[in-house]
Amino acid sequence: MELTIEKSIEEKIESLITQNFEKILEKNIESILDTKLDSYLGKKLGFSPDKNLEKIFEKKLGETIGQPNEHAAKEWLNVQETCDYIGISYKSLQKLIDQGLKGNSIGRSKRFSKTEITHFLKNVQHKK
Numbered sequence: 001m002e003l004t005i006e007k008s009i010e011e012k013i014e015s016l017i018t019q020n021f022e023k024i025l026e027k028n029i030e031s032i033l034d035t036k037l038d039s040y041l042g043k044k045l046g047f048s049p050d051k052n053l054e055k056i057f058e059k060k061l062g063e064t065i066g067q068p069n070e071h072a073a074k075e076w077l078n079v080q081e082t083c084d085y086i087g088i089s090y091k092s093l094q095k096l097i098d099q100g101l102k103g104n105s106i107g108r109s110k111r112f113s114k115t116e117i118t119h120f121l122k123n124v125q126h127k128k
Contacts, residue, residue, distance in 0.1 A: 076104075076111040086117065099124065 077085055082103075083093050097103065101120045103112045 075114055077114060077117075079110055079112075082112045082117065085114065086121070096120070096124075 074081070079090065079093065083090055086093070088096075093101075101112070102116055103110045105111075
Protein backbone atom coordinates (compact mmCIF):
# COMPACT_ATOMS: atom_id res chain seq x y z
CA MET A 1 0.00 0.00 0.00
CA GLU A 2 2.85 2.35 0.84
CA LEU A 3 4.43 1.72 -2.54
CA THR A 4 1.18 2.63 -4.26
CA ILE A 5 0.92 5.91 -2.32
CA GLU A 6 4.56 6.75 -3.04
CA LYS A 7 4.10 5.93 -6.70
CA SER A 8 0.94 8.06 -6.82
CA ILE A 9 2.78 10.98 -5.19
CA GLU A 10 5.69 10.60 -7.60
CA GLU A 11 3.30 10.59 -10.55
CA LYS A 12 1.56 13.74 -9.27
CA ILE A 13 4.88 15.53 -8.75
CA GLU A 14 6.08 14.47 -12.19
CA SER A 15 2.82 15.67 -13.72
CA LEU A 16 3.09 19.06 -11.99
CA ILE A 17 6.71 19.45 -13.05
CA THR A 18 5.81 18.59 -16.64
CA GLN A 19 2.89 21.06 -16.68
CA ASN A 20 5.01 23.85 -15.21
CA PHE A 21 7.83 23.08 -17.59
CA GLU A 22 5.43 23.25 -20.56
CA LYS A 23 4.10 26.63 -19.37
CA ILE A 24 7.61 27.99 -18.92
CA LEU A 25 8.61 26.74 -22.36
CA GLU A 26 5.49 28.24 -23.94
CA LYS A 27 6.17 31.67 -22.40
CA ASN A 28 9.82 31.57 -23.41
CA ILE A 29 8.97 30.54 -26.96
CA GLU A 30 6.42 33.39 -27.24
CA SER A 31 8.98 35.84 -25.91
CA ILE A 32 11.65 34.61 -28.31
CA LEU A 33 9.27 34.74 -31.27
CA ASP A 34 8.16 38.28 -30.35
CA THR A 35 11.78 39.38 -30.07
CA LYS A 36 12.71 37.76 -33.37
CA LEU A 37 9.66 39.25 -35.09
CA ASP A 38 10.45 42.72 -33.69
CA SER A 39 14.03 42.35 -34.85
CA TYR A 40 13.04 41.14 -38.33
CA LEU A 41 10.41 43.84 -38.80
CA GLY A 42 12.78 46.42 -37.40
CA LYS A 43 15.38 45.54 -40.00
CA LYS A 44 12.82 45.47 -42.82
CA LEU A 45 11.30 48.81 -41.77
CA GLY A 46 14.61 50.46 -41.02
CA PHE A 47 14.38 50.55 -37.23
CA SER A 48 17.02 49.19 -34.92
CA PRO A 49 15.94 45.96 -33.19
CA ASP A 50 16.37 47.44 -29.71
CA LYS A 51 13.52 49.92 -30.27
CA ASN A 52 10.05 48.94 -29.22
CA LEU A 53 8.19 48.63 -32.53
CA GLU A 54 4.78 48.76 -30.93
CA LYS A 55 5.52 52.19 -29.46
CA ILE A 56 6.97 53.40 -32.76
CA PHE A 57 3.91 52.13 -34.64
CA GLU A 58 1.52 53.79 -32.17
CA LYS A 59 3.45 57.07 -32.44
CA LYS A 60 3.47 57.02 -36.25
CA LEU A 61 -0.22 56.09 -36.36
CA GLY A 62 -1.02 58.94 -33.98
CA GLU A 63 0.99 61.36 -36.09
CA THR A 64 -0.78 60.24 -39.25
CA ILE A 65 -4.24 60.48 -37.72
CA GLY A 66 -3.38 63.81 -36.13
CA GLN A 67 -2.26 65.41 -39.39
CA PRO A 68 -4.82 67.88 -40.61
CA ASN A 69 -5.96 67.66 -44.19
CA GLU A 70 -3.92 70.31 -46.00
CA HIS A 71 -7.06 71.68 -47.63
CA ALA A 72 -9.26 71.52 -44.53
CA ALA A 73 -8.03 74.77 -42.99
CA LYS A 74 -7.90 76.74 -46.24
CA GLU A 75 -11.03 78.44 -47.54
CA TRP A 76 -9.52 79.58 -50.84
CA LEU A 77 -7.82 77.05 -53.11
CA ASN A 78 -5.76 77.50 -56.26
CA VAL A 79 -6.55 75.48 -59.39
CA GLN A 80 -4.42 72.44 -58.47
CA GLU A 81 -5.69 72.43 -54.87
CA THR A 82 -9.26 72.67 -56.17
CA CYS A 83 -8.70 69.67 -58.44
CA ASP A 84 -7.20 67.72 -55.52
CA TYR A 85 -9.99 68.81 -53.16
CA ILE A 86 -12.75 67.65 -55.51
CA GLY A 87 -10.76 64.71 -56.87
CA ILE A 88 -10.98 65.68 -60.54
CA SER A 89 -8.64 66.51 -63.41
CA TYR A 90 -7.87 69.99 -64.71
CA LYS A 91 -10.08 69.35 -67.77
CA SER A 92 -13.00 68.36 -65.54
CA LEU A 93 -12.50 71.54 -63.51
CA GLN A 94 -12.63 73.54 -66.75
CA LYS A 95 -15.98 71.89 -67.54
CA LEU A 96 -17.31 72.88 -64.11
CA ILE A 97 -16.15 76.46 -64.71
CA ASP A 98 -17.97 76.41 -68.07
CA GLN A 99 -21.08 75.17 -66.23
CA GLY A 100 -20.90 78.12 -63.84
CA LEU A 101 -18.43 77.38 -61.03
CA LYS A 102 -17.25 80.80 -59.94
CA GLY A 103 -13.68 81.60 -59.01
CA ASN A 104 -11.81 84.81 -58.24
CA SER A 105 -8.85 85.88 -60.33
CA ILE A 106 -5.94 87.46 -58.53
CA GLY A 107 -3.46 88.50 -61.19
CA ARG A 108 -2.85 85.39 -63.25
CA SER A 109 -3.90 83.14 -60.39
CA LYS A 110 -7.42 81.81 -59.99
CA ARG A 111 -8.84 80.93 -56.56
CA PHE A 112 -11.94 78.96 -55.65
CA SER A 113 -13.87 79.11 -52.40
CA LYS A 114 -14.52 75.74 -50.77
CA THR A 115 -17.94 77.01 -49.74
CA GLU A 116 -18.73 77.96 -53.35
CA ILE A 117 -17.40 74.63 -54.63
CA THR A 118 -19.61 72.69 -52.20
CA HIS A 119 -22.66 74.83 -53.00
CA PHE A 120 -22.07 74.49 -56.76
CA LEU A 121 -21.60 70.72 -56.63
CA LYS A 122 -24.78 70.28 -54.56
CA ASN A 123 -26.76 72.34 -57.08
CA VAL A 124 -25.30 70.42 -60.05
CA GLN A 125 -26.33 67.13 -58.42
CA HIS A 126 -29.87 68.37 -57.74
CA LYS A 127 -30.32 69.44 -61.36
CA LYS A 128 -29.56 65.93 -62.63
